[in-house]
Amino acid sequence: MMKKSYDVIIIGAGIIGCCVAFELAKKGHKTLNIDKLPAAGYGSTSNSCAIIRLHYSTPDGVSMAREGYYYWLDWGKYLQTVDESGLIKYVNTGCVVVKTERNKYLKNVMRSLDELNVIYQELDAAGMKSVMPIIDSRAYGPPVLSGDERFGEPSGDAVAGAIYVPESGFISDPQLSTHNVQRACEAKGGEFAFNAEVAGILKKDGRVAGVALKDGTEIKARIVVNVAGPHSYLINRMAGVEEEMNIKTRPLRQEVCHVPSPEGFDYNSLGTMISDGDAGCYSRPEVGNHVLIGSEDPDCDNLEWVDDPDNYNKNFTNQWKTQTMRGAQRLEGLPIPNKMQGVVDLYDCSDDWIPIYDKSDLPGFYMAIGSSGNQYKNAPVAGVLMTELIQKVEGGQDHDKDPVKFVMKYTGRLCDIGFFSRLREINPDSSFSVIG
Numbered sequence: 001m002m003k004k005s006y007d008v009i010i011i012g013a014g015i016i017g018c019c020v021a022f023e024l025a026k027k028g029h030k031t032l033n034i035d036k037l038p039a040a041g042y043g044s045t046s047n048s049c050a051i052i053r054l055h056y057s058t059p060d061g062v063s064m065a066r067e068g069y070y071y072w073l074d075w076g077k078y079l080q081t082v083d084e085s086g087l088i089k090y091v092n093t094g095c096v097v098v099k100t101e102r103n104k105y106l107k108n109v110m111r112s113l114d115e116l117n118v119i120y121q122e123l124d125a126a127g128m129k130s131v132m133p134i135i136d137s138r139a140y141g142p143p144v145l146s147g148d149e150r151f152g153e154p155s156g157d158a159v160a161g162a163i164y165v166p167e168s169g170f171i172s173d174p175q176l177s178t179h180n181v182q183r184a185c186e187a188k189g190g191e192f193a194f195n196a197e198v199a200g201i202l203k204k205d206g207r208v209a210g211v212a213l214k215d216g217t218e219i220k221a222r223i224v225v226n227v228a229g230p231h232s233y234l235i236n237r238m239a240g241v242e243e244e245m246n247i248k249t250r251p252l253r254q255e256v257c258h259v260p261s262p263e264g265f266d267y268n269s270l271g272t273m274i275s276d277g278d279a280g281c282y283s284r285p286e287v288g289n290h291v292l293i294g295s296e297d298p299d300c301d302n303l304e305w306v307d308d309p310d311n312y313n314k315n316f317t318n319q320w321k322t323q324t325m326r327g328a329q330r331l332e333g334l335p336i337p338n339k340m341q342g343v344v345d346l347y348d349c350s351d352d353w354i355p356i357y358d359k360s361d362l363p364g365f366y367m368a369i370g371s372s373g374n375q376y377k378n379a380p381v382a383g384v385l386m387t388e389l390i391q392k393v394e395g396g397q398d399h400d401k402d403p404v405k406f407v408m409k410y411t412g413r414l415c416d417i418g419f420f421s422r423l424r425e426i427n428p429d430s431s432f433s434v435i436g
């Protein structure tokens with residue numbers, strides 16, 4: 001039974017919302033996660049590819065992913081509890097990242113990996129094949145649309161090269177991982193309300209005072225955190241804080257393809273993740289000896305911004321076929337089935353594809369949004385980060401002028417939360433894609 005007041009209300013019970021609540025509950029705050037869906041992780045988290053990789057274009061991006069990686073490895077210890085549904089598993093596959101002109105031949109990425117002492121190997125075409133024999137190492141890029149006469153035709157004998165990052169993989173079940181965190185949070189006293197939709201943000205004396213649900217129920221809290229995923233901009237509008245933000249968020253439609261692996265190849269056991277800016281897609285093993293193929297948002301593609309996250313096309317389009325054919329450029333013998341399988345869902349995309357972890361101009365109202373298709377892996381770190389931020393700001397620190405910093409537990413690196421500010425200028429070092 002929901003009480004009438006809490007210390008902190010978290011809007012959303014996806015992976016990030018649950019991790020934020022868990023950390024706050026560990027610090028003794030009485031938390032309530034509110035979600036309009038029937039269970040934790042049923043929003044965009046449920047369709048996440050749940051890739052855990054370390055290559056990002058900025059040292060801050062790499063360091064957060066590096067920190068997050070250890071939480072996934074140490075999952076049981078992080079949770080400090082068991083879940084009757086079982087715990088998720090991290091599956092290590094390694095990742096081949098292809099060098100392209102657009103990603104500056106991975107110069108920024110390698111520099112950032114070096115700074116964090118992440119091990120990787122530089123590969124030429126033959127080296128790529130030695131990692132996975134079914135890789136076609138010819139160049140096909142820069143990517144073009146499927147109607148272009150150049151589509152599917154090699155543009156060179158070999159790609160510019162690649163790096164192999166052995167510490168990369170994915171989480172077996174993103175929805176279950178969220179349930180795991182829900183149970184961990186509950187063990188620390190956190191509460192959850194499902195099938196409950198936030199329709200308004202309450203204010204009193206110039207600060208947030210709680211939320212109003214669609215059925216009219218009012219729940220009081222001095223702190224409210226927007227972790228509403230692709231609905232984040234709607235919650236910010238309810239709070240009246242969107243206007244003052246320099247970086248904003250919008251839902252972006254994505255199709256992810258599942259296709260059978262090339263015949264005779266045990267992709268589940270031998271498959272490697274590929275981040276392929278040359279073909280314009282990424283791929284990883286998927287259960288049932290399938291290959292999962294997502295988009296790396298090449299320049300030629302029209303990004304499909306969605307006006308209403310509750311009403312968009314959930315069917316596959318021509319994008320599915322284009323993406324599968326792009327995957328087939330890199331994987332010899334990949335079949336292009338007639339039956340389209342996979343998922344359609346939304347990224348909560350920020351203007352520079354870097355998340356916003358911040359306060360707002362409304363005292364007590366915070367946001368962990370703009371995850372841009374690449375923050376599943378960082379969710380446990382985001383939980384710690386938001387807790388540090390909330391505690392320091394509530395303690396009087398002026399985060400906009402004097403950004404809160406904290407030392408990350410595993411890497412020992414200082415995380416400057418100001419990097420994720422809503423007031424930042426667009427970060428020119430970003431890849432402006434899901435790579436972040």
Ligand SMILES: Cc1cc2nc3c(=O)[nH]c(=O)nc-3n(C[C@H](O)[C@H](O)[C@H](O)COP(=O)(O)OP(=O)(O)OC[C@H]3O[C@@H](n4cnc5c(N)ncnc54)[C@H](O)[C@@H]3O)c2cc1C
Nearest residue numbers: 012014016036043044045048049050051198229371376377
């Ligand atoms: C197709 C796809 C592939 C991805 N692949 C990867 C990947 O490989 N690696 C990676 O690191 N990241 C990936 N991501 C990104 C990652 O999944 C997200 O960053 C992460 O799941 C976001 O979690 P969240 O808790 O912020 O949001 P969500 O899981 O979307 O949760 C938000 C919740 O808020 C609730 N909500 C919204 N509005 C209201 C309201 N008014 N009242 C009550 N509840 C509300 C929703 O019901 C929802 O459950 C991918 C994302 C997608 C869509």
